[in-house]
Amino acid sequence: MSKSDPINLAVVVPFFNEGPGAAAFLDRLRDALAVVERSGAVAPGWRVICVNDGSGDDTLAVLLQARRLEPRIAVIDLSRNFGKEYALTAGLDHADADAVVVMDGDGQHPPEMMGAMIAAWQEGNDVVYMVREARDVRGLHRLLRHLFYRLFSLASRTKLPAEAGDFRLMDRHVIAAIRQLPERTRFLKGIYSWVGFRQTGLVYREDARMRGQSHWRLSRLIGFAMDAFTAFSTLPLRIWSWIGAAVAGLSLLYGAWRVVRAIFWGIDVPGFETIVVSITFLGGMQLLSLGVLGSYIGRIFEEVKARPLYIVRRCYGLSEDLPQAANE
Numbered sequence: 430m431s432k433s434d435p436i437n438l439a440v441v442v443p444f445f446n447e448g449p450g451a452a453a454f455l456d457r458l459r460d461a462l463a464v465v466e467r468s469g470a471v472a473p474g475w476r477v478i479c480v481n482d483g484s485g486d487d488t489l490a491v492l493l494q495a496r497r498l499e500p501r502i503a504v505i506d507l508s509r510n511f512g513k514e515y516a517l518t519a520g521l522d523h524a525d526a527d528a529v530v531v532m533d534g535d536g537q538h539p540p541e542m543m544g545a546m547i548a549a550w551q552e553g554n555d556v557v558y559m560v561r562e563a564r565d566v567r568g569l570h571r572l573l574r575h576l577f578y579r580l581f582s583l584a585s586r587t588k589l590p591a592e593a594g595d596f597r598l599m600d601r602h603v604i605a606a607i608r609q610l611p612e613r614t615r616f617l618k619g620i621y622s623w624v625g626f627r628q629t630g631l632v633y634r635e636d637a638r639m640r641g642q643s644h645w646r647l648s649r650l651i652g653f654a655m656d657a658f659t660a661f662s663t664l665p666l667r668i669w670s671w672i673g674a675a676v677a678g679l680s681l682l683y684g685a686w687r688v689v690r691a692i693f694w695g696i697d698v699p700g701f702e703t704i705v706v707s708i709t710f711l712g713g714m715q716l717l718s719l720g721v722l723g724s725y726i727g728r729i730f731e732e733v734k735a736r737p738l739y740i741v742r743r744c745y746g747l748s749e750d751l752p753q754a755a756n757e
């Protein structure tokens with residue numbers, strides 16, 4: 430099949446407590462799909478895979494109602510809230526198409542960009558990631574985000590395109606590669622980049638949320654950033670050898686200086702501050718490095734338990750013989 434034929438497209442959308450906006454979003458998405466279908470870019474058999482990530486409101490009912498009106502909308506209902514990365518993983522696992530578009534269900538990612546994304550794919554790119562034009566976020570958020578990207582690029586060989594998120598189009602081969610990464614602590618942004626392939630970026634303007642508010646509080650973002658960091662870098666583990674060597678070297682020098690001093694100027698007993706300072710400083714460093722070890726061991730523990738990434742309660746409109754859990 431040549432890349433200019435109409436493609437089989439699947440769109441994966443996670444929903445968590447998006448009841449008030451989901452119907453309007455799906456209408457908009459369907460309109461956008463009708464446009465690309467009419468232009469001949471997308472075959473009529475497209476799929477929208479909605480993942481209900483354990484919403485506590487009427488999101489599932491809204492999704493099922495949309496499915497009643499448009500059978501090409503399928504729904505995966507997860508057994509509880511697993512988090513966006515896992516909801517997306519569930520959707521990607523169930524997507525069987527030439528290309529898959531991933532976007533948020535809150536209306537912040539304009540589905541009207543799909544035509545341009547498919548065009549970029551037809552030009553031979555395997556991944557078309559969408560770069561946010563401008564973000565109206567508060568100062569602290571921006572500062573921390575900047576810091577995170579700087580540290581991440583220093584500490585990890587995986588390169589993250591800044592301002593690129595989950596909104597993207599991926600080729601079938603890329604999805605297959607992502608499925609081979611079984612890690613439990615999922616940082617999809619890193620995974621997307623790690624798998625490689627020919628990637629290109631398109632700029633889009635992020636809309637305001639249609640309804641409701643963001644699920645990411647600062648504390649959750651910080652936790653996410655720490656997970657991302659430890660998932661793609663071992664620098665926090667390795668750096669302690671260098672710090673340890675530096676401290677040991679310095680204390681040797683200091684010891685030598687004390688000896689020389691004692692020989693030429695005699696011994697003076699007070700030296701109380703040096704002892705206290707070095708004990709507390711070294712103690713602090715040891716605790717810190719233990720904490721770093723602990724966080725990696727915690728990660729190993731999470732991975733060896735080898736739990737599934739998500740549990741599906743029920744699928745609507747997807748072939749039922751598909752695996753119910755991620756790692757079957």
Ligand code: UDP
Binds near residue numbers: 442645
């Ligand atoms: N989401 C999800 N599970 C969660 C949190 C969020 O599936 O635990 C979905 C949410 O419904 C939305 C998308 O992920 O479609 C992005 O969430 P949100 O708008 O809260 O994040 P932001 O746009 O602020 O990054």
Ligand code: MG
Binds near residue numbers: 533535537638643
């Ligand atoms: Mg959002």
